[in-house]
Amino acid sequence: MSAVATPSPTVPDATGHFGRFGGMFVPETLMAPLRELAAAYESARTDPAFHAELDDLLHNYCGRPTPLYFAQRWTELLGGAKIYLKREDLLHTGAHKINNALGQILLARRLGKKRIIAETGAGQHGVATATVCARFGMECVIYMGKVDMERQALNVVRMRLMGAEVRAVTGGQATLKEAVNEAMRDWVASVDHTHYILGSALGSHPFPMIVRDMQRVIGVEARRQILEKEGRLPDLLVACVGGGSNAIGLFHPFIGDEDVRMVGVEAGGEGIIPERHAARFQGGKLGVLQGTKTWLLANDDGQIELTHSVSAGLDYAAIGPEHAYLHDIGRVEYTYATDAEALAAFKELAHCEGIIPALESSHAMAYVSKIAGSLPKSSLIVVNLSGRGDKDVEQASKFLL
Numbered sequence: 001m002s003a004v005a006t007p008s009p010t011v012p013d014a015t016g017h018f019g020r021f022g023g024m025f026v027p028e029t030l031m032a033p034l035r036e037l038a039a040a041y042e043s044a045r046t047d048p049a050f051h052a053e054l055d056d057l058l059h060n061y062c063g064r065p066t067p068l069y070f071a072q073r074w075t076e077l078l079g080g081a082k083i084y085l086k087r088e089d090l091l092h093t094g095a096h097k098i099n100n101a102l103g104q105i106l107l108a109r110r111l112g113k114k115r116i117i118a119e120t121g122a123g124q125h126g127v128a129t130a131t132v133c134a135r136f137g138m139e140c141v142i143y144m145g146k147v148d149m150e151r152q153a154l155n156v157v158r159m160r161l162m163g164a165e166v167r168a169v170t171g172g173q174a175t176l177k178e179a180v181n182e183a184m185r186d187w188v189a190s191v192d193h194t195h196y197i198l199g200s201a202l203g204s205h206p207f208p209m210i211v212r213d214m215q216r217v218i219g220v221e222a223r224r225q226i227l228e229k230e231g232r233l234p235d236l237l238v239a240c241v242g243g244g245s246n247a248i249g250l251f252h253p254f255i256g257d258e259d260v261r262m263v264g265v266e267a268g269g270e271g272i273i274p275e276r277h278a279a280r281f282q283g284g285k286l287g288v289l290q291g292t293k294t295w296l297l298a299n300d301d302g303q304i305e306l307t308h309s310v311s312a313g314l315d316y317a318a319i320g321p322e323h324a325y326l327h328d329i330g331r332v333e334y335t336y337a338t339d340a341e342a343l344a345a346f347k348e349l350a351h352c353e354g355i356i357p358a359l360e361s362s363h364a365m366a367y368v369s370k371i372a373g374s375l376p377k378s379s380l381i382v383v384n385l386s387g388r389g390d391k392d393v394e395q396a397s398k399f400l401l
Contacts, residue, residue, distance in 0.1 A: 015206020018325035021295075024204045024240040025288045026184075034192045038206040044292060045213070048265055050106060057102050061135070062092040064099075068225035068382070073352045081379035082255035084229075085389035086222045086250065087353070088386045089131065093128050095358065096246045098155060101128035103214035105136055107325070108195035115139040115194040119183040121148050121242070122313030122360060123155025124387055125199030130164035132197075140164040141183040145175040148312045148356055154391050176316045179289050193317050199321035199342065200243025204291030209256040210323050222382055223253050227238035227242035230380055239384040240363040241246030242278075244320035262334070264323060265363045267393045268336035274299075279336040280319045281327060289318040292329050293362025295327070310339040310395070313387075337366035343399050345369050346389060358387035359396065 016022045024034060044050040058064040068091065068271075071083045088096040101118075108116060108180050116138050120126030126142040133140035142159055146168045149156050172178040187196045201211040226234050237254060239247035241264035254260045269277030280295045287296045289304060296318035297305040309315040337345070345365035350356045357365055357384040361384070368383050375381075389396070 006335050012205060012209050016209070018322045019328055021293050021324040021328070022205055022208060022322035024291065025099070025291050025293065026204045026291050027188055028223075029188045030191065030204070034204055034206065036111065037107065039275040040107055041206055041210055044107060054103055054106060058099065058217065061158040062098050062102065063090060065221045065225075066090050066230065068222055070229070071353055073379065074349065077352050078093050078369060080377060081375035081381045082367060082372040082377065083372060084219060084226065084234070084382045085385045086217060086382060088246065088384060089355070089357065089361070089388035093124065093131050095124040095128070095392065096215060096249065097128035097199060098131065099217055100199065100211050100214040100245060101125070101132045104195070104197040104210065105132040105138070107210075108138070108197070109136065111195060113195040115141070115190065116197055117141045117143070117183050117186050117194055118199060118201060119176065119179040119195045121145070121179065121310065121315060122358070123148070123159070123391060124313065124358070126164070126166070127155050127158050129197050129199070131161040133164065134162040141186065142166045142168055142180040143186070145169045145173065147174040148176065148179070150401050151210060151395055152391055154394075161305060166258060170313070173391065175307070177290070177304065178239050178384070183300040184290065186372035200291065201246040201248050201322060202292060208292065209383055211245050212252060212322060215245050218246065218249035218384065219253035222250060226380065226382060228288050232380070232381045233257055233260055233381040235259075235261060235278070235375075236379065236381045238265065238364045238368055240265050240317065240386065241323060242267070242312065242316050242360060244323045245382050248320065250291070250323055250382070250384045251326070255326075255331060256311060260335045262331070263367060264334045265367045266319075266334060266336040267311060267314035267363060268338040268341070269308040269310075270339060272336070275306040276308045277307045277336070278315050278317070280317070281334045282336060292318070292321050292326045294318050294321045310342060311363065313358070314363065334374070335365040335367060341366040343396060346396055347366040347400050354387070356393065357385055357388045358390035359392040361386045362389070
């Protein structure tokens with residue numbers, strides 16, 4: 001296998017489409033700022049000074065590169081493929097979300113915006129946004145569903161400690177979808193001085209592209225590290241998928257490598273029962289939600305269905321448009337793990353490696369736990385440990401202790 005991937009076929013077109021997915025489905029008020037953001041990003045992505053500042057912050061402020069850790073005891077327990085963990089949990093703030101938040105606040109500064117808004121589910125994107133706003137001295141407002149605020153109380157405190165205003169969203173399910181709605185309403189009313197740091201590879205163009213590019217550092221590092229450690233590319237990449245930022249960040253640098261299998265793991269909740277899961281490829285349909293055309297969970301009347309996951313960060317009705325495209329062309333496989341499987345993996349990794357994963361990441365760990373023993377011992381798996389589980393200990397303890 002070549003050490004250099006062939007060019008990715010998934011760069012969006014000029015209108016932000018990945019095949020039949022993506023696009024710009026937003027109020028007219030937001031078309032001009034989105035085009036302004038796209039132009040600013042096109043300028044930044046070819047500006048060596050922008051990349052030098054971002055790279056310096058990622059290294060000295062956040063702690064990149066993150067290790068690629070051989071999980072020896074977990075590998076021995078499962079008795080099959082050799083398992084490596086990409087340790088995004090060791091980043092400043094405890095998850096991959098800081099990669100994107102840093103890149104976007106540099107764009108906001110480039111645009112002359114002084115106020116930042118964001119949405120958050122599990123709270124890690126909110127924490128990352130509050131962190132970079134504190135670092136750059138910008139006003140910060142975070143929208144978070146009331147249910148998620150209760151599930152992720154620790155992260156709410158962290159955001160407020162760093163000076164962010166956390167606004168509770170009480171409508172609908174009071175989770176991530178509603179938080180996005182409120183953030184978008186705010187942006188429509190304040191777009192002249194506000195930048196919206198969208199947290200996942202979702203929404204209107206150019207956000208899916210920007211977030212993907214900011215998270216590609218995960219896969220770029222993992223590619224270099226596995227070649228250094230094993231002299232070849234992995235056989236399998238695994239990541240959890242909510243909106244899909246950690247997964248696309250790991251997968252994208254390997255898309256041109258046909259021998260590398262890639263699996264995204266959605267939230268199976270209590271099983272594939274309407275309104276009790278968040279696995280968009282299990283009974284979902286094509287539709288438009290919050291700025292983008294993609295796979296989503298909706299009823300026969302086109303109304304967005306309620307979702308459920310033990311993980312606040314995966315509890316969302318739609319998936320990023322690039323993931324929908326990669327599913328469409330068969331390049332990435334998508335499966336799901338149930339709440340019970342994710343909780344079991346949460347406990348399993350803690351017991352045998354002394355690492356407590358985020359409940360989001362635990363869905364990816366659950367898939368690895370299920371299949372690693374059936375693979376040859378010569379196989380190599382890289383799984384993205386996208387965040388640490390400190391925030392989830394209280395929630396998980398209700399089920400495990």
